Amino acid sequence: MSPPFCSVxxxxxxxxxxxxxxxxxxxxxxxxxxxxxxxxxxxxSTLAQALASLLxxxxxxxxxxxxxxxxxxxxxxxxxxxxxxxxxxxxxxxxTIGEQVAEVAKRHLRLxxxxxxxxxxxxxxxxxxxxxxxxxxxxxxxxxxxxxxRVAIAAAVAARPAFLIxxxxxxxxxxxxxxxxxxxxDGLVREEGMTLLFITHDIALASGFVxxxxxxHNGERIETGPVRSxxxxxxxxxxxxxxASHRDLSTPPLIAQVAS
Ligand SMILES: Nc1ncnc2c1ncn2[C@@H]1O[C@H](COP(=O)(O)OP(=O)(O)OP(=O)(O)O)[C@@H](O)[C@H]1O
Ligand SMILES: [Mg+2]
Numbered sequence: 001m002s003p004p005f006c007s008v009x010x011x012x013x014x015x016x017x018x019x020x021x022x023x024x025x026x027x028x029x030x031x032x033x034x035x036x037x038x039x040x041x042x043x044x045s046t047l048a049q050a051l052a053s054l055l056x057x058x059x060x061x062x063x064x065x066x067x068x069x070x071x072x073x074x075x076x077x078x079x080x081x082x083x084x085x086x087x088x089x090x091x092x093x094x095x096t097i098g099e100q101v102a103e104v105a106k107r108h109l110r111l112x113x114x115x116x117x118x119x120x121x122x123x124x125x126x127x128x129x130x131x132x133x134x135x136x137x138x139x140x141x142x143x144x145x146x147x148x149x150r151v152a153i154a155a156a157v158a159a160r161p162a163f164l165i166x167x168x169x170x171x172x173x174x175x176x177x178x179x180x181x182x183x184x185x186d187g188l189v190r191e192e193g194m195t196l197l198f199i200t201h202d203i204a205l206a207s208g209f210v211x212x213x214x215x216x217h218n219g220e221r222i223e224t225g226p227v228r229s230x231x232x233x234x235x236x237x238x239x240x241x242x243x244a245s246h247r248d249l250s251t252p253p254l255i256a257q258v259a260s
Contacts, residue, residue: 081156098136108159
């Protein structure tokens with residue numbers, strides 16, 4: 001069997017007395033789309049930050065995270081892209097869209113500015129930003145929330161990272177834009193062969209396009225499995241309640257409706 005892309009063993013993260021993650025074991029398979037599902041405070045972002053070496057200094061960390069395929073902890077931008085809920089977190093308000101996307105490509109792909117700009121413009125087209133050439137010269141505040149998130153995605157994948165982390169990347173968007181962004185992510189991840197960690201509190205949204213689901217509750221990973229088996233026969237009562245509390249999972253997922 002090929003080694004996992006990432007192997008998390010006995011990972012605990014504490015903030016003083018508060019345990020944000022408790023003895024997490026989790027393998028991320030190369031090329032898979034894995035969703036982390038859980039309510040607010042369950043430790044989802046803490047896991048993402050631990051994987052990205054982005055935990056704040058005051059976090060007390062125990063356990064191990066290994067990267068057998070890369071052979072080293074992934075470098076931001078080059079080995080992994082991170083998409084946040086609020087693209088304001090990752091986009092610089094005083095730089096043009098073009099500068100920001102091109103900068104990532106220039107730094108990690110060793111392109112000169114001209115090549116990096118050409119690459120950035122092509123990416124803006126791929127994330128379906130209308131009129132990529134003029135969007136290159138726009139500033140973040142001139143775009144809608146959905147368009148800004150498309151730019152954030154373009155910047156996250158600009159250096160063709162092997163791994164993409166999306167932490168509630170669509171939660172701030174309305175349902176239709178949310179479905180479009182998920183469809184976009186789905187396509188990009190497939191085309192580039194990326195491994196995706198898709199973090200959300202919305203099990204219905206995730207189940208439309210990921211391969212596996214890991215359910216987190218109070219800092220623990222309580223259940224993991226392929227989407228179909230988790231949805232059809234959840235082991236934990238908590239998971240069953242989560243499924244019951246969300247949008248009707250028997251209707252075709254939005255992602256399928258957008259794609260068709
Ligand atoms: N920097 C921090 N300092 C102190 N406590 C923190 C910090 N970051 C997270 N926590 C605590 O760790 C726990 C897990 O938080 P985390 O942000 O990982 O949850 P989450 O599942 O991402 O929630 P949400 O869905 O609201 O984003 C929470 O109880 C939170 O208060
Ligand atoms: Mg979070």
